[in-house]
Amino acid sequence: MTKRPADSxxxxxxxxxxxxxxxxxxxxxxxxxxxxxxxxxxxxxxxxEHGLTEQQWRILRALASIEAAEVTELARTxxxxxxxxxxxxxxxxxxNLIERKTAKADQRRSMVSxxxxxxxxxxxxxxxxxxxxxxxxxRFGARKLAELQEMLGELERSLAAPGAADxxxxxx
Amino acid sequence: MTKRPADSxxxxxxxxxxxxxxxxxxxxxxxxxxxxxxxxxxxxxxxxEHGLTEQQWRILRALASIEAAEVTELARTxxxxxxxxxxxxxxxxxxNLIERKTAKADQRRSMVSxxxxxxxxxxxxxxxxxxxxxxxxxRFGARKLAELQEMLGELERSLAAPGAADxxxxxx
DNA sequence: CGCATTCACTTAACATGTTAAGTATCTCCG
DNA sequence: CGGAGATACTTAACATGTTAAGTGAATGCG
Numbered sequence: 001m002t003k004r005p006a007d008s009x010x011x012x013x014x015x016x017x018x019x020x021x022x023x024x025x026x027x028x029x030x031x032x033x034x035x036x037x038x039x040x041x042x043x044x045x046x047x048x049e050h051g052l053t054e055q056q057w058r059i060l061r062a063l064a065s066i067e068a069a070e071v072t073e074l075a076r077t078x079x080x081x082x083x084x085x086x087x088x089x090x091x092x093x094x095x096n097l098i099e100r101k102t103a104k105a106d107q108r109r110s111m112v113s114x115x116x117x118x119x120x121x122x123x124x125x126x127x128x129x130x131x132x133x134x135x136x137x138x139r140f141g142a143r144k145l146a147e148l149q150e151m152l153g154e155l156e157r158s159l160a161a162p163g164a165a166d167x168x169x170x171x172x
Numbered sequence: 173m174t175k176r177p178a179d180s181x182x183x184x185x186x187x188x189x190x191x192x193x194x195x196x197x198x199x200x201x202x203x204x205x206x207x208x209x210x211x212x213x214x215x216x217x218x219x220x221e222h223g224l225t226e227q228q229w230r231i232l233r234a235l236a237s238i239e240a241a242e243v244t245e246l247a248r249t250x251x252x253x254x255x256x257x258x259x260x261x262x263x264x265x266x267x268n269l270i271e272r273k274t275a276k277a278d279q280r281r282s283m284v285s286x287x288x289x290x291x292x293x294x295x296x297x298x299x300x301x302x303x304x305x306x307x308x309x310x311r312f313g314a315r316k317l318a319e320l321q322e323m324l325g326e327l328e329r330s331l332a333a334p335g336a337a338d339x340x341x342x343x344x
Numbered sequence: 345c346g347c348a349t350t351c352a353c354t355t356a357a358c359a360t361g362t363t364a365a366g367t368a369t370c371t372c373c374g
Numbered sequence: 375c376g377g378a379g380a381t382a383c384t385t386a387a388c389a390t391g392t393t394a395a396g397t398g399a400a401t402g403c404g
Contacts, residue, residue, distance in 0.1 A: 024233045025249065028308070028317070029215070029226075031324040032208035033251060038331040039201050054201075055360070061196045071383060077197065079205060084360055086384055091359090108369045108382045136200070140330045145200070148323045151316065152203040158312045159210040227390070243353060256390055258354055263389095280352045280399050 042136060046128045050121060055080060055088055056097075060114060060122055063098065068113040070103070097121060214308060218300045222293060227252060227260055228269075232286060232294055235270065240285040242275070269293060 024030060040054060047057050055078070062077040063069065069077065075085045089112060092098045097118035103109040114122070137145050196202060212226060219229050227250070234249040235241065241249065247257045261284060264270045269290035275281040286294070309317050 024230075024237060025251075026321065026325075027305075028321065029208060029211050030230075030251065031321055031328075032204055032211065035324040035327045036201060036204035036208065037251075038328040039204065042331060043201070053359070058196075058202075065196060072381090079197075079202065079209075080360090081362065082383070083362075083385080087360075090384095106370070106382085110383080133199075136331065140327055144323065144326070148320075148327065149198065149200065149203055151320045151323070152207040153198075154316070155207050155312055155320065156203075156210040159214060159308065225389070244351095252390090253392065254353070255355080255392075259390080262354095278352085278400070282353080 039136065042132050043129065046125065046132060050125045052121075052125065055084065056092060057125070059085070059088060059092065060097065060118055063112065063114040064119070064122055068111045070109045070111060074112055092118075211308065214304050215301065218297065218304065222297045224293075224297065227256065228264060229297070231257070231260060231264065232269065232290055235284065235286040236291070236294055240283045242281045243284060246284055264290075 025034075044054065047054065052060070058078040058080070059074065062074055066073075066077065071082070071085060071089070074080075075082055078085070080088070089098065089100070093100060095117075096115055098112055099115045100110045100112050103111055140148075197206075216226065219226060224232070230250040230252070231246065234246060238245075238249065243254070243257060243261070246252075247254055250257070252260070261270065261272070265272060267289075268287055270284055271287050272282045272284050275283055312320075
């Protein structure tokens, strides 16, 4: 699994490369990507059994926690772009997992809510989902996990909006 | 930016929901996603100016650090799936940023390497890229960044392969 | 040797990410 | 009130993510 054949060829590779650029596999974006993938890899099989993708699950979870929402608000909550959300909502509606109705006061807005079927589906996924989360917590350590979550939040906040300085000393 | 109109409608929403599921926006996958997006948002404009996507940049960086590589090895290094890599390599080759040649010893394998043009392009992007990284380091704090990187690596390792226990105390 | 299996990719097909353009509705100001 | 501009989506178009299937080249074993 770790060894590859044809390694005899490598003996003839040029030497070169003094500065390996500090191993780009340790760069922050790569570490975040890999960490997230490692986490999601735990969840995907269970979601898949229930016919849900990661994004669909995010939407249902978001809806379950906020009752009804406008599409724009839902996009913000589930961290999806409008076009992605638009497509996924179309599919979820066709599967009767959500419901939409145009807002009375503003014909442009549509209110989205989870349907009875959607609630049932969530109920059937939640147990295994929570078990997996618990397993992750146990493997990595609850204390460390909390720390990590805190740092991730801080990182996001420290990189938000302002173009230059940090927000605690923002002059606005 | 924070207030929404039409809130008067919400008064008629059913009460319900005792357990808000601990705000799913604070779940680990979501935090990782948001953090990564916050980071990449810093880099994308610069990459875009040079006509590169995030993935293309990953591939060039990977190639720059390992001279030549088989496609499979490159996929592992740049953390891309085979099909994505296949397509992107096709495009990068058409733009003369990389070169490929079939391995002498094994006709199935193809060796990919960065071209002279590719090296030049990297050289033109690297400065602003490093400046952005430095800016991030400064905003978040070098110390905290190092800690975060360490934790992300640990998280990934702790979730690797084994189906149940953690590897330090694994009973195999 | 011969042929089933494995291997290293590539293609295909479909979902999502991402930017730009389109559509209907609403707001506001003259 | 009426039309310019802003809003809330939706569509379109293209790149990537993701799984499955296809293709051609090595391997292994009888």
